[in-house]
Amino acid sequence: xxxxxxxxxxxxxxxxxxxxxxxxxxxxxxxxxxxxxxxxxxxxxxxxxxxxxxxxxxxxxxxxxxxxxxxxxxxxxxxxxxxxxxxxxxxxxxxxxxxxxxxxxxxxxxxxxxxxxxxxxxxxxxxxxxxxxxxxxxxxxxxxxxxxxxxxxxxxxxxxxxxxxxxxxxxxxxxxxxxxxxxxxxxxxxxxxxxxxxxxxxxxxxxxxxxxxxxxxxxxxxxxxxxxxxxxxxxxx
Numbered sequence: 264x265x266x267x268x269x270x271x272x273x274x275x276x277x278x279x280x281x282x283x284x285x286x287x288x289x290x291x292x293x294x295x296x297x298x299x300x301x302x303x304x305x306x307x308x309x310x311x312x313x314x315x316x317x318x319x320x321x322x323x324x325x326x327x328x329x330x331x332x333x334x335x336x337x338x339x340x341x342x343x344x345x346x347x348x349x350x351x352x353x354x355x356x357x358x359x360x361x362x363x364x365x366x367x368x369x370x371x372x373x374x375x376x377x378x379x380x381x382x383x384x385x386x387x388x389x390x391x392x393x394x395x396x397x398x399x400x401x402x403x404x405x406x407x408x409x410x411x412x413x414x415x416x417x418x419x420x421x422x423x424x425x426x427x428x429x430x431x432x433x434x435x436x437x438x439x440x441x442x443x444x445x446x447x448x449x450x451x452x453x454x455x456x457x458x459x460x461x462x463x464x465x466x467x468x469x470x471x472x473x474x475x476x477x478x479x480x481x482x483x484x485x486x487x488x489x490x491x492x493x494x495x496x497x498x499x500x
Contacts, residue, residue, distance in 0.1 A: 276332030280460030283349030284341030292460035335463030392435025
């Protein structure tokens with residue numbers, strides 16, 4: 264039997280989280296716990312994967328649409344196609360189910376577990392960096408207070424050499440080990456909907472940290488509007 268929550272009470276309700284800034288992922292979180300999560304390493308099938316992934320995690324979490332309190336979506340930074348697929352899915356489901364939808368910066372999904380790890384290691388400030396292709400990284404600069412992250416600067420997209428020289432969490436460090444100082448034995452390398460949902464839940468509780476549900480693009484699109492067609496020869500020389 265699916266769990267039904269009384270909307271009149273103040274009891275916390277599950278959140279559905281969706282992120283497609285790196286891989287297609289979905290999760291259901293409740294009270295600081297990830298009830299179910301799905302992630303795939305495929306990078307070219309976000310639109311096809313996300314809807315079935317949502318069905319899967321809600322089934323595994325034993326949660327119906329009526330149980331959900333809101334939808335949270337990763338807004339990037341990330342590639343154009345992936346972000347669009349994730350945000351369209353999140354907006355469409357929220358609209359169909361009559362739920363609020365909130366944006367969370369995808370790098371924060373790595374910063375959330377990284378902050379606790381940094382606190383245990385005695386590291387005061389750190390960087391989260393992910394692959395931006397073109398020999399660049401998406402990154403942001405963080406500190407922590409008792410294991411809870413605080414974003415100080417960013418996000419940016421730059422060459423690895425331009426990243427603030429601090430311990431680096433995320434896939435970017437592994438791609439450029441000669442430039443970036445990776446944190447050993449930290450396994451969260453790409454944004455994940457489970458951590459994203461936990462950040463969204465924390466932000467809703469604090470009343471800050473949420474973003475508009477719009478893609479966070481840090482560079483211009485490669486697609487260009489064609490210019491006017493050249494006219495056929497006019498006889499002029």
